[in-house]
Amino acid sequence: MNYIHKIVVIAALLSSTVAFGQLTEDPDDRRGQGQDPLRTQTPEGRPLPFGQRLRFGGGINGFRFGNPFSLGASPVVAYQATERLLVGIGGSYTYTRYKQPYYVPTTYNQYGARAFVMYEFIPSLISNLYLHGEIENSTIQEKVDGLGNVQASLTAPLIGLTYMQPISRRFGVNLTALYNLNYSDNALARTIYGSPFVLRLSFF
Structure with missing residues (x-):
């Protein structure tokens, strides 16, 4: 059970990380941080x-x-x-x-x-x-x-x-x-x- 429990926890963490990355891909999300949106990059630095x-x-x-x-x-x-x-x-x-x-x-x-x-x-x-x-x-x-x-x-x-x-x-x-x-x-x-x-x- 401990093995299965660890797998579930790891999967949950990975899915949360992916979801967070998807949510913050929009450059307009920078407004919430008090910054103007980047014009050619996502907040993570990836090219649009x-x-x-x-x-x-x-x-x-x-x-x-x-x-x-x-x-x-x-x-x-x-x-x-x-x-x-x-x-x-x-x-x-x-x-x-x-x-x-x-x-x-x-x-x-x-x-x-x-x-x-x-x-x-x-x-x-x-x-x-x-x-x-x-x-x-x-x-x-x-x-x-x-x-x-x-x-x-x-x-x-x-x-x-x-x-x-x-x-x-x-x-x-x-x-x-x-x-x-x-x-x-x-x-x-x-x-x-x-x-x-x-x-x-x-x-x-």
């Missing part, structure tokens, strides 16, 4: 799986009612490469319509794609402040009633800062201020960007 490092989100852009009417969306997928480095890709689409009587009826369809890198560079002083760099390509199609279609594309390198207010380990509100290094004061650049400065509010 690829899927748990992904962030999904985006934003709404070009929001205007009246004349012109404009509305757009910009989805984003980001990957937490290290505790301080995020890399990602995004897309954008904006529809704009100018109407009579103030304008010749004109429609703009603007498509974009971008790749970006964000690096938290001074976490000991200001946490969640990131250096932000990206390459964005935008194509705009202009249709003027009675005059036909025009299409043009523009590629822009953008640099600046992003401040992220975390909501959860994999989601936050992002305020981004960027400068367009390739901005030229021409009709195409003014139509797509308006100025060399780009401000964004996004969620991921």
Whole structure:
């Protein structure tokens, strides 16, 4: 009986240890210890799986009612490469319509794609402040009633800062201020960007 009793006790201890490890695998469990969750590791120091490092989100852009009417969306997928480095890709689409009587009826369809890198560079002083760099390509199609279609594309390198207010380990509100290094004061650049400065509010 002593032999059986020892086996039962050992099995109970092992199962308790396994259960404890499973319960503490979620990085959010660190909140109970007064610490922020790790972004790429479990509390035990194991690397998080690829899927748990992904962030999904985006934003709404070009929001205007009246004349012109404009509305757009910009989805984003980001990957937490290290505790301080995020890399990602995004897309954008904006529809704009100018109407009579103030304008010749004109429609703009603007498509974009971008790749970006964000690096938290001074976490000991200001946490969640990131250096932000990206390459964005935008194509705009202009249709003027009675005059036909025009299409043009523009590629822009953008640099600046992003401040992220975390909501959860994999989601936050992002305020981004960027400068367009390739901005030229021409009709195409003014139509797509308006100025060399780009401000964004996004969620991921």
